[in-house]
Amino acid sequence: MSSSSSSSSDAPGLRVTVSDVAAAAGVSRATATRALKGAGRFAPETQERILAEAERLGYVPNTMAAELAAGRTGTVGLMLRDASNPAYGLLFSRLQDEAHQRGLDLLTVTIGADEQGAKQVGALHRLLGMRVAGLIVATGGITTAQLEPFADQVPILRAGRAETSGRIHSAHYDDAEHGRMLASHVAFLGHRRVVVLAGDEEASFPEHLRALAMRETLSDAGVDVDLVSTGARPDEGVAEALSRVRAGATAVMCASDYRQLAVMRALRSAGLSVPGDVTVTGCDGILPGADLLGLTTVRIPVEQVAAAAVETMQGLLTSESDAPVRRGFAGELVPGTTAGAV
Amino acid sequence: MSSSSSSSSDAPGLRVTVSDVAAAAGVSRATATRALKGAGRFAPETQERILAEAERLGYVPNTMAAELAAGRTGTVGLMLRDASNPAYGLLFSRLQDEAHQRGLDLLTVTIGADEQGAKQVGALHRLLGMRVAGLIVATGGITTAQLEPFADQVPILRAGRAETSGRIHSAHYDDAEHGRMLASHVAFLGHRRVVVLAGDEEASFPEHLRALAMRETLSDAGVDVDLVSTGARPDEGVAEALSRVRAGATAVMCASDYRQLAVMRALRSAGLSVPGDVTVTGCDGILPGADLLGLTTVRIPVEQVAAAAVETMQGLLTSESDAPVRRGFAGELVPGTTAGAV
């Protein structure tokens, strides 16, 4: 069938190169390349033959070679925070979907939430080393300062959390608004003394933002606020919160659903009822089964943030606009059964 | 400071090449390469100088070029099922951790649970196109037949679900055992008529395995079994299950925690109490807050599977052994409050 020279039958798929395909089809490498990707000029019937040979040989184009030669990359790098947290898992999933729909390829590396700075930078370099066309950063573990040096060489967008640098774009949750929504709800329910439980700035910036907004909103409403700020682990500070409850607080506002779960556990073993004795709120709204638990929370707009992130990235990739893009999104209050009137 | 020729100051990091570094340090490309990666021969002080220049210029090695030239890849590809499911999110997270600890780099692509075959193959080719050194497949969406052609060119390991092909390795959950564990528990509690609710073979193979094992174990114990087999969506078949309960079944065994949640929702709105009126069980045990809901389930051994997967892959990468590796792991029964004695 084929009238080429020096082709080996029974070729091992991944070792097949364009040259092999070209030889098998009796054309030059250049023609094969063009026909294979359907760009440039070539005779339809030539293409047919080439495609057939490629298929027959099990040709899988070498992406690295292609991108190296072309001098550009078709992929966008994604740095993700540990996906064991469903909120990040979902964000990951949605980012993937959006990218896929828009024809962008995503290459993902993840970093544990608690990794050292060195590892974070390592992951960053791994992606940059592949010369990704753009970078989406969905982890708070990497700082603006670490990102900034590369900002004028490749578009960088932070997803999930707001950015302060003028050179880095973002599609983020409006966590301050989330805090306000929940705080208003609690104040409206008539609570006059409230504990706000959150990770500190270091441990979780989003939680920190939420907590600050809660405090402010509550204070403005004339509510007494006990701010308990702790580390990253959800059970930290729970005991402290409990003692404040015993001292008279009627509600515990948690900066995340994880903390809310931890508080509910503690309350349960302390024999206190929710919301009978204490009102509890969280934030995230991603947990499957949250409805059965009746969690009072805010459902964060993961889908919107993901869509905005990918859309913005695509815009940055095609246009040459320099203006920093910043888009914030607020979620929706989910009034559950864990919050009650005083 | 530097006595090189034709170097531009203020170089843009990602555009810096070894040649630039070499020139800046006054050595040849070859020497620079060696010193940079600390392999081969070079004078310690030369290396020092080269490293310093690299640092100063913000050199980020081009991975594609490196791997193309070297003819090998340092990364393992990971095909992941949609991480919005916490069980996969956690698996993802643990695989990452393990790989990281063992010095393997993971490159991830994900595919929605419901994607067409074409997209799955597209993702597979994307990874193979990068000439990954190995492939870990953590999605049921891709079939053995699609994988097999490549099995002798690159080690392939399936994570999570068992493999039947003799050329593909696996580290998987022992889902049949999970089914047995739960069924024994329910039989032990004295239920004599039980509904088993699961996705069919097509929709979810693991669920299918669990369900079959449940049915067999229950039957062997002399229990009447109503097998309700449906599609992938967790709420499918719930109405059917309910009607069987009304017809006398005292327990609903779900093949996943998601279904368990769906059943509990339905039961709640139907005014039936758990476990008073009906016993409900699930499987997965990954949901945060499952303890608060009192879910009766099996906690699948994600950590063990992830560790085995990466460990095995590393072995395959280094040794030349051909023997298929198959390792199955069973989880632990989590007796909750959703299952009661008759």
Added chain:
DNA sequence: GTGAAAGCGCTAACAA
């Protein structure tokens, strides 16, 4: 210990 040279597999002008 260091450098020169020959590619890795592919793409992209430019000729033909």
Added chain:
DNA sequence: TTGTTAGCGCTTTCAC
């Protein structure tokens, strides 16, 4: 329409 010719940035013998 097709082929020729240079590379992309890096690695790696193999001489010096």
